[in-house]
Amino acid sequence: xxxxxxxxxxxxxxxxxxxxxxxxxxxxxxxxxxxxxxxxxxxxxxxxxxxxxxxxxxxxxxxxxxxxxxxxxxxxxxxxxxxxxxxxxxxxxxxxxxxxxxxxxxxxxxxxxx
Numbered sequence: 336x337x338x339x340x341x342x343x344x345x346x347x348x349x350x351x352x353x354x355x356x357x358x359x360x361x362x363x364x365x366x367x368x369x370x371x372x373x374x375x376x377x378x379x380x381x382x383x384x385x386x387x388x389x390x391x392x393x394x395x396x397x398x399x400x401x402x403x404x405x406x407x408x409x410x411x412x413x414x415x416x417x418x419x420x421x422x423x424x425x426x427x428x429x430x431x432x433x434x435x436x437x438x439x440x441x442x443x444x445x446x447x448x449x
Contacts, residue, residue: 336437339365339424341379343372343443365436367422372443378422382407383415387424387434395433 349368355361369375389404390396396404402412416432419425426435 337365337435338438338440339367339436340440340442341367341375341424342369342441343375344368344370346370367424372445375443378418380415382411383419386412386415387419387439390425390432390434391439395428395431397431401432 344366349366352366369378385405386401389401393404398413398416399409401416402409405412416425420427420432424434424436424439425432
């Protein structure tokens, strides 16, 4: 079962995880990391989440079929698919697109100013 965690994390924290994996030889898991919550929310819009959920439920689909299922314009769905492919949340499988993960987790923390 393939899992991914989508999170907000500093570059330093990500580098620390990389160093741990390098030193131990043990995978630390799969992550899609954003530097700020704003960047994450700008990238993972409600319409893009709906697209991800559709692909999770239906399996691989062509962009036109996906647009039809979502009741959206093909051009806009194509743009959303491209954005999700850039971050690794969606991948192309021949003429179709799919979410390669069985489980998607999200994590971010908001702290009170000191």
